[in-house]
Amino acid sequence: MSDPANTTETPPSGDWRAQKRAEKHARRQARHEMTGETWAGIPMAGVLVIVVGLVFLLGNFGLHLPPRWWAIFILVPAAAALVSAVRLHSIDGRFSSRVTGAATAGALMLAVALILFLDLSWNLGWPVLVIIVGLGIVARGTRNRL
Numbered sequence: 001m002s003d004p005a006n007t008t009e010t011p012p013s014g015d016w017r018a019q020k021r022a023e024k025h026a027r028r029q030a031r032h033e034m035t036g037e038t039w040a041g042i043p044m045a046g047v048l049v050i051v052v053g054l055v056f057l058l059g060n061f062g063l064h065l066p067p068r069w070w071a072i073f074i075l076v077p078a079a080a081a082l083v084s085a086v087r088l089h090s091i092d093g094r095f096s097s098r099v100t101g102a103a104t105a106g107a108l109m110l111a112v113a114l115i116l117f118l119d120l121s122w123n124l125g126w127p128v129l130v131i132i133v134g135l136g137i138v139a140r141g142t143r144n145r146l
Contacts, residue, residue: 047076071117074109081106097140104136 055069085102092099111132115125 048073051076066117068117068119071113074113074116078106078109078113081109095139100136100139104132104139107132107136 051072055065055072059065081102085099085106088102089095089099108129111125111128114120115122115128
């Protein structure tokens with residue numbers, strides 16, 4: 001049952017697919033107006049392929065890479081999550097739950113990547129991961145008070 005005072009509704013038509021497309025387009029437009037951006041970002045799969053190519057190219061030139069060079073594949077999404085947290089903070093203008101979630105995930109992946117890349121002991125590393133999760137919980141719980 002629709003509200004007779006609401007005049008923004010479109011009258012029902014026989015083509016429900018066209019109505020769904022129009023609603024989807026309206027949601028996308030609202031999202032683009034909210035974020036102020038129309039560019040979705042860098043395709044991460046392309047970045048990973050470039051990194052793999054660079055690693056093999058440097059190996060062909062005789063540059064010996066650390067034995068755990070593959071930890072870079074965890075570092076790339078970590079950097080993307082941290083950049084996303086900064087971008088979300090500039091959009092929201094505050095530390096919202098979106099910002100704290102992206103920052104916590106990025107910090108966790110960064111810590112795991114560094115532990116693997118530097119070949120650190122997990123006995124020393126796992127408390128750092130617990131601390132990062134705790135900081136994320138505290139930041140999320142105090143976001144409304146700041």
